[in-house]
Amino acid sequence: MTGRVLEGIRAVEFGQFYVGPYTSEALAYFGAEVIKVESIRRPDPTRWFGSTGGPDPKIIILTDPNKSVGFNELNLNKLSVNLDLTKPKAVELAKKIAEVSDVIVENNRPGVLDRLGLSYEAIREVKPDIIYLSASCRGSTGPERNYAGFAPIFGSLGGLSEITGYADGPPAPPIGGRTDIVCGTANAFSIITALIHREMTGKGQYIDNSDSEVISCLVWDTIMDYNLNGRIQTRRGNKDDIFAPHDCYRCKGEDDWISIAISNDEEWRAFAGAIGNPDWAKEERFQDAYLRKKNEEELDRLISQWTISHTKYEVMDILQKAGVAAVHSFSSKDFFSDPHLKERGAFTEVEHPVIGRLTVMNPPWKLSATPAEIVRHAPLFGEHNNYVFGELLGMSQEEIKALMDEQVIY
Amino acid sequence: MAGKALEGVRVLEYASFVSGPYCSKLLADLGAEVIKIEKPEAGDEARKRGPFPGDIPHPEKSGLFLYLNTNKLGITLNPEISTGKKIFLELVKWADILIEDKPPGGMEELGFAYESLKEINPRLITTSITPFGEFGPYRDYKGYHLNVVHASGSGYLLPTSTNLEREPLKAGGHFDDCSCGLSAAIATLGALYWRGATGSGQHIDCSKQDMIMDLDKVMLTIYPNMGAVSSRVPISSVMGMSNLPCTDGYIMFAYMMKSHLMGLFDAMGNPEYLEKFRDDDYRDEHIQEFQQYVAEWAKDGTREELYNEAQKRGVPTGIVRSTEEVLNWEQPKAREFFVEVNHPEAGRLECPTAAYRLSETPVAIEHPAPLLGEHNEEVYCERLGYTRQDLVKMKAAGVI
Numbered sequence: 001m002t003g004r005v006l007e008g009i010r011a012v013e014f015g016q017f018y019v020g021p022y023t024s025e026a027l028a029y030f031g032a033e034v035i036k037v038e039s040i041r042r043p044d045p046t047r048w049f050g051s052t053g054g055p056d057p058k059i060i061i062l063t064d065p066n067k068s069v070g071f072n073e074l075n076l077n078k079l080s081v082n083l084d085l086t087k088p089k090a091v092e093l094a095k096k097i098a099e100v101s102d103v104i105v106e107n108n109r110p111g112v113l114d115r116l117g118l119s120y121e122a123i124r125e126v127k128p129d130i131i132y133l134s135a136s137c138r139g140s141t142g143p144e145r146n147y148a149g150f151a152p153i154f155g156s157l158g159g160l161s162e163i164t165g166y167a168d169g170p171p172a173p174p175i176g177g178r179t180d181i182v183c184g185t186a187n188a189f190s191i192i193t194a195l196i197h198r199e200m201t202g203k204g205q206y207i208d209n210s211d212s213e214v215i216s217c218l219v220w221d222t223i224m225d226y227n228l229n230g231r232i233q234t235r236r237g238n239k240d241d242i243f244a245p246h247d248c249y250r251c252k253g254e255d256d257w258i259s260i261a262i263s264n265d266e267e268w269r270a271f272a273g274a275i276g277n278p279d280w281a282k283e284e285r286f287q288d289a290y291l292r293k294k295n296e297e298e299l300d301r302l303i304s305q306w307t308i309s310h311t312k313y314e315v316m317d318i319l320q321k322a323g324v325a326a327v328h329s330f331s332s333k334d335f336f337s338d339p340h341l342k343e344r345g346a347f348t349e350v351e352h353p354v355i356g357r358l359t360v361m362n363p364p365w366k367l368s369a370t371p372a373e374i375v376r377h378a379p380l381f382g383e384h385n386n387y388v389f390g391e392l393l394g395m396s397q398e399e400i401k402a403l404m405d406e407q408v409i410y
Numbered sequence: 411m412a413g414k415a416l417e418g419v420r421v422l423e424y425a426s427f428v429s430g431p432y433c434s435k436l437l438a439d440l441g442a443e444v445i446k447i448e449k450p451e452a453g454d455e456a457r458k459r460g461p462f463p464g465d466i467p468h469p470e471k472s473g474l475f476l477y478l479n480t481n482k483l484g485i486t487l488n489p490e491i492s493t494g495k496k497i498f499l500e501l502v503k504w505a506d507i508l509i510e511d512k513p514p515g516g517m518e519e520l521g522f523a524y525e526s527l528k529e530i531n532p533r534l535i536t537t538s539i540t541p542f543g544e545f546g547p548y549r550d551y552k553g554y555h556l557n558v559v560h561a562s563g564s565g566y567l568l569p570t571s572t573n574l575e576r577e578p579l580k581a582g583g584h585f586d587d588c589s590c591g592l593s594a595a596i597a598t599l600g601a602l603y604w605r606g607a608t609g610s611g612q613h614i615d616c617s618k619q620d621m622i623m624d625l626d627k628v629m630l631t632i633y634p635n636m637g638a639v640s641s642r643v644p645i646s647s648v649m650g651m652s653n654l655p656c657t658d659g660y661i662m663f664a665y666m667m668k669s670h671l672m673g674l675f676d677a678m679g680n681p682e683y684l685e686k687f688r689d690d691d692y693r694d695e696h697i698q699e700f701q702q703y704v705a706e707w708a709k710d711g712t713r714e715e716l717y718n719e720a721q722k723r724g725v726p727t728g729i730v731r732s733t734e735e736v737l738n739w740e741q742p743k744a745r746e747f748f749v750e751v752n753h754p755e756a757g758r759l760e761c762p763t764a765a766y767r768l769s770e771t772p773v774a775i776e777h778p779a780p781l782l783g784e785h786n787e788e789v790y791c792e793r794l795g796y797t798r799q800d801l802v803k804m805k806a807a808g809v810i
Contacts, residue, residue, distance in 0.1 A: 005604035018628075030600045045667065053636030059650070069635045073628050137726075139767070142744035147721045150664045152651060153728030159736040161653075161662070161728075163582030164568065171660050171730045173653050174581060176567045176640070178625035182589050183765075185596060190766035192599040193440055197415040197771050199606055205770035212728075213747055213765035216736055218592070220762055222583040223733040224473035225461035227760050232734045238556055238580050241460065246556055248565065248577035255574045255641070259560040316551075325552040329560040329578045332633040332640055335623070340548040346620055347634070359634035361627040364620035365597035366543070368524075369612035370604055372597070 004031025005370045009195065011103035012037060012094070013078070014118070016044045018151065018177050019135050019211060020107030021074040022184030027103065027191065028077035029363040029372040035097060035388055036075065036379065039084040039410055043381060046071040065381040066354040072378040073360055076350070080379035081388045084410040089403065091117045096393050098123045102198075103191055104132040109148060110140035120206040129204035131194040135187050139210030149211065151179040158215025163222055165235040172235075182218065183211040243289060244296040248329055249307040249315075256312045257329040260303065260319065264289065267324055274322035275306050352377040385409055414441025415771035419602065422505040423447060423482070424489070424498075427455040428555070428584045429539050429618065430511040431478040432591030433598065437507070438481035439764060439773045445501060445789055446479060446780065450486040450810055453782045454479070463756060469782060470755035474584070476779045477761060480751065484780025485789045486810045489520055493809045500794055502527050506605075507598060508536045514549045524613040534611040535601045539594050543617030553618070555587045556580060562622035566641040567629055574642070586622050593621040652701055653730070654708040660730040661708055661716045668693070671700065673723035677716075678707045753778040786810055 009032040013024040021036075021044065028034040038044055047065040052058045062068055081097070083090040095118070098104060104123060106113055113119060113134075120132040134140055137149035138157070152173035155161045160179065165172035190207050198204055216223065225231045238259070240246040248257040262268050265288060272281035280286070280302050285295045292299055307315050312328035319326035328334070335341055336359070345362055352358050363372035389395045389409065403409045419442040423434040431446070431454065438444040448454050456475040463471055489498035499522075502508060508527070510517060517523060517538070524536050538544060541553030542561075559565065564586070565578030580586070594616040601612055623630060629640045650666040665671045671693065675684040683703060687693045693700070708716055713729045720727040731739065737760065742748065745767075748760045756778075764773040790796040790810070804810045 005600040026596060049666075051632060051636055051638055053632075053638045055637075055639070057632070057636065057638035057640070069632065070628050073631055133766075138741050139745050142741045144721075144741040148724060148726040149728055150651075150666070150726050152653070153662055153664060153726055156653075156660075156662045156728035156730045157736075159731055159733055160582060160585060161660075161730045162732050164585075165579065165582075166576065170653065170655070172568045172579065173651075173662055173728075173730070174564075174568060175643075175651070176564075176626050176629040178564060178567075178581075181625045181627070182592065185589070185592050186765055189436065189592060189596045189599065190764075190768060192596060192603055193415045193771070194768060196419075196599065196603050196606070197413070197768075199603070200417075201413065203770055205768055207769070208767040210742075210745065210747075210765050213742060213745075213762065216742070216747070217762050217765055218585050218588040219583040220477050221461065221474040223736050224477060224759065226733045226737055228461050228463045228473050228756075229465065231461070232732050233583075234732070235582065238577060240556070248560060250577070255566075257560070257565070257578055259557045259565075261554040261556045263554065320551050323552060325554045325557050327548075327551065327553055327557040327561045329565045330563045331566055332563065332630065332638075335563065335630055336634050340542060340546040341619075343546040344543055344617065344620065346623065347631070359631055361624060361631060364593060364617065364624040366615035366617075367597060367601060367612055368614070369610065370601070372600070 003370060004372065005367070006030040006032040009033070009103065010035065010101040011105055012097055012101045014104070014106040014108060014113060016107060017046055018074060018180030019183045019187070020105055021046070022181045023133065023135065023187035023191070024078065024105045025074060025076055026184060026188035029374070032103070034078040035101070035384070036078050036080045037083050037094060038080060038381065039082055041084055041086070041410070044071065046074060047381065064354070069355065069358060072352055072355065072358055075378035076360060076374050077376055078379050079384035079388065080382055081385050082382040082409050084407055085116045085118070087408050089406070089408045093389070093408070094118055095123065095126050097388065098130065099126045100392060101127065102131060102195070104130060105187070106133070107135040110134065110136050110145045124204070129198055129202060131191060131198065131204045131207070133187055133191055133207040133209060135183060135209040135211060137211050139213065140208045151175070151177055154183065154211040154215050155179040157212040159219050159223055160215050163219065163233055163235060167236045169235065179215055183209070183214045186214045242293060244292040245299055245303055247300055249300070249304045251307050251312040251315055251328070252310055253312065255331070258307055258312050258315045258326055259329060260324065260326045262324065268292070270322040271319065271324045274318050274324060348374055350374060350377040353380065413771050415768065416440040416442040419443070419507065420505045421445070421507045421509060422501050423509045425509055425511040425539065428478060428587035429590040429594070430509050431456065432588045433537065433539065433594045434482065434509045435478055435480060436592065436595045439775060440771065444482040446482045446484050447487045447489070448484060448782060450488050450808060457782070468755070473759070476753060476756055476759060479779035480761060480775050481777050482780055483785040483789060484783060485786050486783040488809055491809060493804060493807065495521060497794070497809070498522070499530060502534060503531050504793070505531070505534060507602065508534060509539070509598070510536065511539045514540055514544045528611060532611060533605060533609060535598060535605060535614070537594055537598045537614045537616060539590060539616045539618065541618050543620060544615040555584060558618040558622060559586045561619045562626065563630055564622065564626050567626055589625065590616070590618045590621045593624065652704055654705050656708045656711050656713055656716055658712050661713050662728045662730060663704060663720060664726040670725045673725040674704060674720060677719045677723050677725065678703065749775050751775055751778045755781065783810065
């Protein structure tokens, strides 16, 4: 075993919700030691979000900061300490932690950490080569720097929501955290970049990230159509500009679908053969990509007539054997019974001391020499006060106790 | 003078269309030297896809290609024939990183298995980006962007109609294909950082399905942990959000926290409701009543008005911006998010720099995407020592 890529790197996280926490979780997957700073006055709000579970799940507000399954998923491998940063002594301790760290990750509203005395400039004084990343909805400069947002809002401002949805329906802002996690991914990427630069030059730096700009970067080709042609692209379901079929088709079962995408005539012939060369597939109006796209509505209807009489697994099997890109739409349940994901080890389990055994998703990259991996559950609230203040900063038990009594470590 | 974070890092790109090229673009924009290999004559798939200026298809004018390939050197090479193979291996010797997207087993067939590349360059990092990864029962399955997106569960998670007659949806544009390039880039740079300490390269297997699933991991793991199936859930019931029509489009409010709800009531100018909803129990039980009030209020407002009124009170709010509005919006302009790139064939284009502003090593778009084979002479003659006559012969032989 050769370790993990960021072993020896220490990051301090002043994070909340998804973006900041996923940023440092990605670093922690790669072996960085991440210390999450929270206070009972202001814990990461995700600690309070739970779900009733069951067939009709509802969001519930938890009373125990150690019971959120979502928090666990976003804070794996990390350590947690408590500091009430409204108190100057706590700010001094946070700086002491920063002094022995390499990276700061924060996603508060721009200016919040500055007012607490934990700005980039303040940290740089105690740790000149610190890499300090601030992520916010619109970035820390510009007229809208103080505006707040969550994932679907980044999606809406960045241009993704407008182009996502049915052609005849409203925009579909992406929920579920995907637009947060993609921002966390961009953050982690820029931090590792800065670490490489620091290795070469000894210099740290400040990184200012705008979440809505991350989204714009990922849909830029669509935005470019306006730039080039003055055309404002909008929603069109699963459709492609040029190719057909290119959509999800209903299969036998309840809400079961298969995605089929055909990009050339060879694949079309393979498709027609695989479904038994029905007469309609021989019709002139489907014989080249231009005609298929032109007659897409009718084509979709005919394909659906075939898919509806098979299960999604049957369709996938029949078409993939013929070399056609057809994959069923995975529902929540499918992920945990699917043989491919099982073999790839997409999920693993951790034993959480309060919640019990939990399924978590493994990091998505398979590095041959230095696997990114999950080594522990998300930290309990303040679980590592003793390690960080005692071992790392060398404070005595009495000192720690006194600061707890003063509600500095709180 | 600002430095470049990845100055001196050498990347060989043997990839096409979106994910692989976006991954190496991210490195190129930070200063890495990227040599992009394209098929002689045909070139990258993206060259065939629009948007094209004036809707006139032209291999040098694809907006998609021009965006995804800035700052790269472009060469043509056919590594499937003998001389092409030999040159490919010379480039492997030169590279720190190889980014490739051949179907699993494709590199082995060409004689480019990671193990043999490592023999000639032990420091090489190879990042393989494939639809379902390099192992597992679906490894040979064909999967375009549409297929891998729906294989990742997001189709059922987008807040679409709860009407089961409608198909699950993908996010617009090439969003997920680009996000895969970004995700693969973290692992690639992680390996580069580690290599600095050890001198040893490695192989990275990046499955698009895994990388897209990772984005939705919080939702996906609800099922095994809580038995709840998250599927086709309307946006309002998920996490205290409303996406509402107003006079000139859609506006999106989030009110997960009490302070957000109170802020919205304040913005609506209705102190009576404010008092009523201050009570936690009342609020939890009457969330639909609240949603109706907000919808009524939003209906008669404009997006800008609602956006600013709510944001002033700390309520997370977003306008659903069109592509035109993203380009013409003050905030990114003030942040100098866009730069003009001047391309010899396509003319002036606006491209984003990057969402992350690195104070010491900013992203710079200094060169437009390469013309097909634009840097053949520079790479083959100046770096690998071939003569111009060799180039003529190699061109005739279909090598380049």
